[in-house]
Amino acid sequence: MQEQHVDLHLQPVKQLRGEVTVPGDKSISHRAVMLGSLAEGTTQIENFLMGADCLSTVACCRALGVDIRQTGPTSLEVKGRGLNGLREPDQVLDTGNSGTTTRLLMGILAGQDFFSVLTGDESIRRRPMGRVVEPLRQMGARINGRRRGTLAPLAISGGNLQPIAYTLPVASAQVKSAVLLAGLFADGITKVSEPVPSRDHTERMLKNFGAELTIEGRQIAVHGRPRLVGQTIVVPGDISSAAFLLVAGCLVPQSELRLLNIGINPTRNGILEVLWQMGADIQVENERETAGEPVADLVVRTSRLRGVTIEGDLIPRLIDEIPVLAVAASLAEGKTVIKDAAELRVKETDRIEAVATELCRLGARVTARPDGLEIEGVEYLTGTVCHTYDDHRMAMALAVAGLVARGQTIVRGSECVNVSFPGFAEKLLNLLQ
Secondary structure (H helix, E strand, O other): OOOOOEEEOOOOOOEEEEEEOEEOOHHHHHHHHHHHHOEEEEEEEEOOOOOHHHHHHHHHHHHHOOEEEEOOOEEEEEEEOOOOOOOOOOOOOOOOOOOOHHHHHHHHHHHHHHOEEEEOOOOHHHOOOHHHHHHHHHHHHEEEEEEHOEEEEEEEEEOOOOOEEEEOOOOHHHHHHHHHHHHHHOOOOEEEEEEOOOOHHHHHHHHHOOEEEEEEOEEEEEEOOOOOOOOOEEEOOHHHHHHHHHHHHHOOOEEEEEEEEEEEEOOOOOOHHHHOOOOEEEEEEEEEEEEOEEEEEEEEEOOEEEOOOEOOOHHHHHHHHHHHHHHHHHOOOOOEEOOOOOOHHHOOOOHHHHHHHHHOOOOOOOEEEOOOOEOOOOOOOOOOEOOOOOOOOHHHHHHHHHHEEEOOEEEOOOOHHHHOOHHHHHHHHHHOO
């Protein structure tokens, strides 16, 4: 059944105030279910993101024979089957709109001595998979698919993997994770080297579950055939979801928001670094650690922002936050330049073109470049009708713009926010004063 289309109608607001939580981290939620499925014993997951993408991971793991039960509104119990306990699925595995589910599962399925087929929605069937297929084939998996195995659907015959030493051509947490997960099923040590650091949730969680993992500089090595043991995991709030509220807190007049229990993993906190460079008033309080991940409360107040250059090693640490950073840059003083972000062209949509098109509709001065954006700050935005391209991050970025644009902004097709932030509109409504 197709999801009903939902339009968000927004008017400029006078202030945002209050305490707010955001859904559990999407990346960590995916990995907790996958590693819990491969572990021995039971894994309890709290603050799991009950969004469409993570539920695709749950459905796929169930189809592989794993008993996963929902024990609360955001709680799961995963009864692991051990490293060799997955069973051949009797159906095609549907990953929905989730690139993380698709690419990480490829690594796990490459290690299984059975046949499986992975596919997803129209967006997933357009997204490049060759970057994952290549190293998995080097390890011995047989993978076939459209365009010589570079596009889904993908048929995987796995097992009998050999360890490799693989150097990523570009930084990608998903490719790195797929190879490390495949390395769990290889006899020996699998090594992955990355050009710049990408998010390291897989490495942290592998250690948490008992895998033998060593990190030297930018090389990660995992020892094959470990005994993984079920864990209790409390998933931090997703900083990528928090980003929309952080930018809203900066832009809406007379605002003060306290965001509770936000993951501030150093491979993911580029959004904080850039907003601080732009002059944002954001304080980090109550720092602590949960399940190997650093967590804190973030307090943001209305700020006068200035343009910056975002490039190089920073990009992998904030790639998902660029749509909402572009909104911030549209109202900042001076010019913002975003470079080295060509990866945005192969996300849920071509986010470079989408951001430029929709923000220009609102009166921003945005120029799309092959690998990024140039944004000249303007005094104000003007409300209009915007389109999401079925991309959850576009929908939320445009909603933030609508909070400060003059007149009414209508965001068409905002139901896609449920991919990563169920209840987003209600959270905003509760902060209006």
